[in-house]
Amino acid sequence: MNITILDIIDISIVAYVFYKLYMLIKETSAEQLIKGIFVLLVATKLSELLQLHVVHWVLANTISIGVIAILIVFQPELRRALEYIGRTKFISKPIGEFDEENIDEIIEELIEAIYSLSRQKIGALIIIERETGINDIIQTGTIINAKITRQILINIFIPNTPLHDGALVIKNNRVRAAGCFLPLTDSKYVNKELGTRHRAGIGISERSDCISIIVSEETGMISIAENGKLYKSISKEYIKNILNQNFKKQGENKRIFKRGVFFK
Incomplete structure (x- = not known):
């Protein structure tokens, strides 16, 4: 043959x-x-x-x-x-309104807020939408639609405030909503010692391509969940690289769509 x-x-x-x-x-x-x-x-x-x-x-x-x-x-x-x-790259979708200005400043504000929360051991869960829309999750929280600043991010997660227990969602480089409810992971491989915040961060990353940034209120440890997997005790440089890849990629997708090129 x-x-x-x-x-x-x-x-x-x-x-x-x-x-x-x-x-x-x-x-x-x-x-x-x-x-x-x-x-x-x-x-x-x-x-x-x-x-x-x-x-x-x-x-x-x-x-x-x-x-x-x-x-x-x-x-x-x-x-x-x-x-x-x-999510394949054959066809790109309209991304909607996208604040492409000052991406480096946005990333700096995010990192400063995350590490400030970590030093104070304030629990936080930040979800960054990518290509898979999570409007159903956004609708479970309080719509904010504000510019990303460290002051807003930190104040939302201050204990005993109305929105501190839920997740904060970033969409199109804006703080879109806070106090959002997320699905918990049902994976039996997840460490049983992980709390609800980590399980929620993993759960939403299983159902979409979003990035979950989790700050532990017990230890202040920063973790990232992506594609259903949790990466713990990550460095500031790693977070910065992840955020750079995410925001700058979205900006490039937006420019391509504006030029009317749908196939990449």
Whole structure:
């Protein structure tokens, strides 16, 4: 059998798709379910080879009904997969109003606020929207729509103030809302010692491509959650690099859209 370049491309595409699917379900409950389904398929084939007709009939019908069950059970993972596809760079979306001026100043204000909260051991949860819209989360809080300054960020999280317990959402380089409610992660791999603030930061990063910046009120430790993973005790330089990549990338996307170039 002759293998052509098209066959290699075909196999490479399938391998890449399976790799990406695996990365989406890695360290989630879906990973264990996939293993269970694989065992079920092997058992079905074995029952057919061994001519265990009743067992084979039961397993075969279980699999046919299980297709619907898979759609229900894997709903969070399927949603993540579709959102991942929607974030591909083939088509850029309108970003809306975007304050592109003084990006370096915005980043400096954010960093100063985060480290001021850390030194005072004031708990904080800051969400930075990227390409996946989180307006449903924004609507759960109080709309602010203010310029990013260290004074605003710090005052929002001062204990016993009305908005200190929820999350603050930054959208288009503006403080869009505060006191927002976030979904908690349901991953069983998350450290049980983590509090609600960290679980919420991880949870929203599982459902969108946003960045969650978390300040612990017990230790003052700063963490970042991205793509469902938590990075603890990160350096100021790392945070600065993340913020630079995020804000400057959004600015570039905005300039491309204004020029009318939709394909990148």
